[in-house]
Amino acid sequence: MSDRIVTRGFVGRREQTDRGQRIPPGQYRTNDFPVLSAGPTPHTPLAEWTFRIEGLVGQPVSWSWEEFQALPSRDFIVDISCVTKWTKLDTRWHAVSVDTLLEHVDLDRRAAFVIAFCDGGYTTNLPIADVVNDQAFVAYGFDGAPLAPEHGGPARLVVPHLYFWKSAKWIRGLRLQERDEPGFWEGFGYHNRGDPWIEERYSGD
Amino acid sequence: MAPVTWQVATVADLRVETPRVKTVSLLVPGWQSHRPGQHVDIRLTAEDGYQAQRSYSIASAPGEQPLIALTVERVPDGEVSPFLHDDLMIDDRFEVRGPIGGYFVWDSAAADPLLLVAGGSGVVPLMAIVRHRAQTGSGVPCTLLYSSRTAEDIIYADELARMGARGDGLRVVHTLTRAQPPGWSGYSRRIDADMLGEVLATTGAMAQAFVCGPTPLVESVAQGLVGLGLAPGQVRTERFGPSGG
């Protein structure tokens, strides 16, 4: 065993909370909202912003910002877990459910996977089963205010039951595919699905 | 010791610089030397094996090994800097590796006039340059333009005042962005193109610039300097992120 240097008194910012049912294994609870970044904040003007659903659908559909705001929306209060080990409880979003969005298209029966694509080029992939039945939403409000750019505004995907790298910031649409297609991190060492409850952090887990 | 190898550092001294800034002097037995502008990575390990790692610029000039000094700003809600400020004691140990960095460094043999632009704790690596310049007797003209919020936030205030008064070619120009004391004769606003232009008027356009501080300041100053005629290769930057690191 290596001679590890332990620094007296250092515990880190982890809260020593009763793990209970809500903190997935290997996670620490945080009250902050750390900003994850893989690139610069995009600045698409709202007048140019659209949200598309395309791919294996009868007809692609696209909403402008005003049209998107007019869709049925509601508040979601969910816990979120990042693969870098922090979990934040009771985050409050204002969002349109992905179910609501998919009601506007006819899914081809070959469609099995959803690729979320975003300003700046980020992508993430999900089986359709992971984004329906109230499991995923496209949020444009956080904590009672418009979603800030550094947190993914104007709109981001939120998929609370999977690690937060799947909750793509600056989302511009969903593409329905027959074939799975690993996204930015899934193709690069991270797990294809990312279920925090069974610690699917890395490919090979 | 190779710079990527983790070494044990023992806290030798702790010194309050300003209400939110402290200098930690470390004894690192294997330390060879460093170049001003370089940094170290530090690693803290908790009893249960949890680790946190951060980078800090070396504040001291070369030649004091096995001692090196790190000047650290206390970031509220940070994980490491509050520990270093609130809990760390003399004789505590953690790990360091370094010195690191070949890009943001100054060598005393360089002949170009120096323009150092600092925002907040971005002054730390630039102070290593200022101290090294003094210890080597380098006569290159050097201007430090230093942005702080208030007078009590100026790190190394007394040392900079003494060094600036020596008449050896070092000029220290302060700007305070939030509040100024009575009788303040420095600038009273964020660094902008006009201020850079005035500073460059005395430094000259052949200067080698080092800019360090919060990312938005660094980006704005770097763009400003290039807009005033410096070639991009004359402007070296070290972005510290949203606050001092």
Place this chain on the structure above:
Amino acid sequence: MTSDQELQATDYPGEDALTLDANAVAGTLHEIFGAEMTIAASRCAHCGNRAQLGTLRAYCMGGPGVVLRCSVCAQVVLRYMRRPDGSYLVDVRGAAYIRM
């Protein structure tokens, strides 16, 4: 990690406050490549810009891995992530070359 408070803390506001220079990850780059990399010459595979690696923009706070982007076109030049066994995955497809 940073909090919303820290993002507001500076007097020089900007949304990309988290952008760093690759110099900030120089230690890990040295660990990966076995040499001081910030002064290594590189060429962006997307736009052709030539730059020392240390001048690339680094996105390394809080995310699953570290992404280095071209300072001209913002495309990914290099990225890496650390596996639990301590090895690194390194993707250099965004670099036409890196001179060692």
